[in-house]
Amino acid sequence: MELQIIWFVLWSILWAVYFMLDGFVLGSGMLQNFVARSDIERRVVINTLGPVWDGNEVWLITAGGVTFAAFPTTYALMFSYLYTALLLLLFSLIVRGVAFEFRGKVDDPRWKSLWDRALLVSSFLPALLFGVTFGNLFRGLPMDAAGYHGSLMSLVNPYGLVTGILFVLLFVVHGGLYLSVKTTGAVKARSVSAASAAWIPLLVVAGAFLIYTYPATHLFDNFLAHPGLLVVPLLAVLSLLGIKVFLVKGKLLPAFTASSLTILLVVATGVVGLFPNLIPSSLDTRYSLTAFNSSSSPYTLKIMTGVAILFLPIIIAYKVWVYRVFRAPVTNQDVLDNKQAY
Amino acid sequence: MDVVDLSRLQFALTCAFHFIFVPLTLGLSILVAFMETRYVQTGDELYLRMTKFWGKLFLINFALGVVTGITMEFQFGMNWAEYSRYVGDIFGAPLAIEATSSFFLESVFIGVWVFGWNKISRKAHAASICLVAFATNLSGLWILLANGWMQHPVGYVLRNGRAEMVDFLAVTFNPNGWIKFAHQISSAYVVAAFFVLGISAWHLLRKNETAFFKASFKMAALFGLVAVILSGLTGDIHAVEVGKTQPAKLAAMEALWDTQKTVGINLLQLPDTDHERNYFELIKLPSLLSLLATHSLDGEIKGLKDFPKDERPPVLPVFLSFRLMIGLGMLFSLLAFLAVILSRLDSLERYPRFLKLLVFTLPLPYLANQLGWIVAEMGRQPWIVYGIMKTSDGVSKSITLGQVAASLVGFVLLYGLLGAIDIYLLIKFARKGPDSDLSSLIDTTKREA
Numbered sequence: 098m099e100l101q102i103i104w105f106v107l108w109s110i111l112w113a114v115y116f117m118l119d120g121f122v123l124g125s126g127m128l129q130n131f132v133a134r135s136d137i138e139r140r141v142v143i144n145t146l147g148p149v150w151d152g153n154e155v156w157l158i159t160a161g162g163v164t165f166a167a168f169p170t171t172y173a174l175m176f177s178y179l180y181t182a183l184l185l186l187l188f189s190l191i192v193r194g195v196a197f198e199f200r201g202k203v204d205d206p207r208w209k210s211l212w213d214r215a216l217l218v219s220s221f222l223p224a225l226l227f228g229v230t231f232g233n234l235f236r237g238l239p240m241d242a243a244g245y246h247g248s249l250m251s252l253v254n255p256y257g258l259v260t261g262i263l264f265v266l267l268f269v270v271h272g273g274l275y276l277s278v279k280t281t282g283a284v285k286a287r288s289v290s291a292a293s294a295a296w297i298p299l300l301v302v303a304g305a306f307l308i309y310t311y312p313a314t315h316l317f318d319n320f321l322a323h324p325g326l327l328v329v330p331l332l333a334v335l336s337l338l339g340i341k342v343f344l345v346k347g348k349l350l351p352a353f354t355a356s357s358l359t360i361l362l363v364v365a366t367g368v369v370g371l372f373p374n375l376i377p378s379s380l381d382t383r384y385s386l387t388a389f390n391s392s393s394s395p396y397t398l399k400i401m402t403g404v405a406i407l408f409l410p411i412i413i414a415y416k417v418w419v420y421r422v423f424r425a426p427v428t429n430q431d432v433l434d435n436k437q438a439y
Numbered sequence: 440m441d442v443v444d445l446s447r448l449q450f451a452l453t454c455a456f457h458f459i460f461v462p463l464t465l466g467l468s469i470l471v472a473f474m475e476t477r478y479v480q481t482g483d484e485l486y487l488r489m490t491k492f493w494g495k496l497f498l499i500n501f502a503l504g505v506v507t508g509i510t511m512e513f514q515f516g517m518n519w520a521e522y523s524r525y526v527g528d529i530f531g532a533p534l535a536i537e538a539t540s541s542f543f544l545e546s547v548f549i550g551v552w553v554f555g556w557n558k559i560s561r562k563a564h565a566a567s568i569c570l571v572a573f574a575t576n577l578s579g580l581w582i583l584l585a586n587g588w589m590q591h592p593v594g595y596v597l598r599n600g601r602a603e604m605v606d607f608l609a610v611t612f613n614p615n616g617w618i619k620f621a622h623q624i625s626s627a628y629v630v631a632a633f634f635v636l637g638i639s640a641w642h643l644l645r646k647n648e649t650a651f652f653k654a655s656f657k658m659a660a661l662f663g664l665v666a667v668i669l670s671g672l673t674g675d676i677h678a679v680e681v682g683k684t685q686p687a688k689l690a691a692m693e694a695l696w697d698t699q700k701t702v703g704i705n706l707l708q709l710p711d712t713d714h715e716r717n718y719f720e721l722i723k724l725p726s727l728l729s730l731l732a733t734h735s736l737d738g739e740i741k742g743l744k745d746f747p748k749d750e751r752p753p754v755l756p757v758f759l760s761f762r763l764m765i766g767l768g769m770l771f772s773l774l775a776f777l778a779v780i781l782s783r784l785d786s787l788e789r790y791p792r793f794l795k796l797l798v799f800t801l802p803l804p805y806l807a808n809q810l811g812w813i814v815a816e817m818g819r820q821p822w823i824v825y826g827i828m829k830t831s832d833g834v835s836k837s838i839t840l841g842q843v844a845a846s847l848v849g850f851v852l853l854y855g856l857l858g859a860i861d862i863y864l865l866i867k868f869a870r871k872g873p874d875s876d877l878s879s880l881i882d883t884t885k886r887e888a
Contacts, residue, residue: 148550155546161512162535169527176516177835184846187513191506195857198502202864245837393528394603408539419547422558437553
């Protein structure tokens with residue numbers, strides 16, 4: 098019983114951290130074509146991501162692996178029901194990974210611009226697909242005793258789309274702020290402008306999402322039953338406003354911290370509203386997948402808890418070390434100096 | 440073709456494609472780690488240049504290995520939901536442990552290694568590629584423990600309509616997984632060794648950077664000889680294990696139809712599945728199979744006819760793959776042995792035909808690795824988990840033929856394109872040879888912490 102709650106929390110944290118970390122990689126990927134004009138500027142942008150993107154993506158692998166190990170029924174049904182959406186996501190993530198590696202390997206402007214465009218599309222699509230998918234998880238999937246009654250097209254409903262756009266804009270702002278901390282000169286200036294410009298539509302869409310969530314989902318039930326929980330969405334809104342406050346003051350690192358918090362708190366708002374559901378059924382709540390009815394055995398959860406206690410602190414320790422090693426902004430000279438750079 | 444067949448085809452293709460890149464990563468990471476460690480120990484710039492050159496090829500290969508790995512994790516749920524639901528309690532654990540113990544380590548430190556040349560000390564930089572090599576191989580262990588459980592399920596009970604784990608240590612120390620791991624990594628090292636040997640031979644034939652490629656050749660030859668010997672030894676132990684735990688697979692590997700004692704091996708034979716016999720059996724080596732599979736001359740081996748027809752693996756592909764893999768293994772032993780001798784005597788240039796042969800041998804260990812997996816996975820059929828669950832019962836209920844056909848076409852197109860580009864880039868940079876500009880290399884490595 099308690100273990101299942103612990104794993105619901107850990108499951109939520111893995112997704113939230115994944116979105117926070119890959120969010121700025123996806124956002125920077127979407128912005129690369131706009132904040133960088135010359136080849137060297139484009140290289141600077143992807144080299145700010147070079148040391149971290151792979152490690153960030155592993156949070157997704159772990160979120161997937163943990164869903165499998167701790168909530169096998171949810172893993173099985175979620176991945177098979179959302180087959181086509183996940184396939185597109187997979188293809189995008191594959192293309193994004195090789196775009197980083199392949200771009201600099203042939204010295205031909207057409208080759209490079211091909212991979213620049215590939216990076217744009219393969220950064221935009223995952224952001225949109227994750228948003229649409231999570232919007233639909235919040236809403237619930239049409240499933241009952243007979244199985245799944247949805248399709249790729251049924252995911253494209255207004256609420257799913259609003260969540261999709263919310264994710265895209267969140268990641269664009271987050272990526273813009275990352276680049277404004279991690280670059281210098283013209284790229285930095287354009288990144289700051291991009292983040293400021295995207296913040297206004299983000300505010301509008303975030304407001305729409307919050308209001309629309311009331312009629313479209315049952316997320317508010319938990320908040321209305323325990324009003325104290327409203328502190329989570331309230332903090333999310335405050336962080337979102339904090340981004341702008343820091344931007345206006347020119348404090349870029351705090352602004353990036355605020356956008357990181359915003360992403361964590363948006364996911365937190367979603368999962369607090371979902372609890373104990375992992376995937377509610379939109380047809381009949383008896384068929385909702387919850388932390389209690391879709392989990393692994395207590396024995397497996399106990400083993401997995403040991404694994405998490407053992408490895409998570411180590412992972413966090415070396416990740417923090419890496420971000421410290423690579424904390425300085427990337428300059429043109431850095432890229433030219435390292436022959437293995439992207 | 441139904442959803443099961445297409446899903447199997449898709450899983451096999453995506454797995455095989457992923458496995459073009461994995462063996463080289465497993466082996467070359469160790470070689471590059473060794474090169475950079477030697478550089479730190481000796482300060483010899485030759486080792487630094489070796490690290491950079493082989494490291495570059497390592498990275499081009501590594502990229503596709505990483506991105507195609509995500510597919511495997513997703514597909515269990517996407518195409519094999521009934522399997523995942525049924526065994527997730529026990530099968531998910533090694534996958535989650537792999538991610539937390541190994542994959543994080545590998546992915547984080549590969550970034551440190553590529554981008555840390557002028558940011559951390561030499562020792563820390565060499566340590567990061569050592570961590571990558573360690574994590575990559577550890578990752579292989581957990582994946583093979585997961586696969587080993589499908590081959591020989593242990594530590595579970597059937598309860599609540601699924602397989603539930605009751606003994607984590609039994610899963611972790613499943614002999615099938617460990618011996619598979621040992622056989623797999625040594626076979627992967629053979630791939631890496633022949634990769635370095637083949638490219639070095641190509642350059643030696645053209646008299647490019649002779650000192651550089653002789654040193655690389657020498658290192659790879661020794662690594663390859665040790666690896667191929669270990670691969671053979673572990674393969675033998677593995678076959679004994681298979682004979683004990685998956686007798687139908689062993690019978691298919693040898694195309695043995697009738698249960699017998701004192702079983703020999705026919706050097707030439709071809710199974711005729713329809714008539715449950717072999718078309719011909721020539722040049723018999725008496726008692727050899729009994730000796731190899733049971734370690735006794737008159738050991739009894741179960742024949743395929745002892746298994747119901749619907750519980751036999753497809754005999755012909757398993758038999759042929761196994762034979763070809765063994766033959767290739769013998770060829771690699773001979774070549775690795777010669778490579779060690781000739782490089783020790785420093786007389787490689789005197790045998791240009793041997794060097795040429797090594798260039799053409801480069802793809803063959805890849806083939807041998809794929810064949811090994813065909814034996815392992817087709818030999819497990821019709822079971823998805825040996826003796827517990829049939830493959831046809833593991834497929835997702837909610838997916839349609841159209842969905843799987845579309846995704847299969849998508850995978851073939853995307854993977855085909857990316858694979859072609861990756862191989863083109865590998866050949867391009869392999870031919871180009873190491874950077875000759877030494878000064879720029881040294882400047883980029885910071886001398887103190």
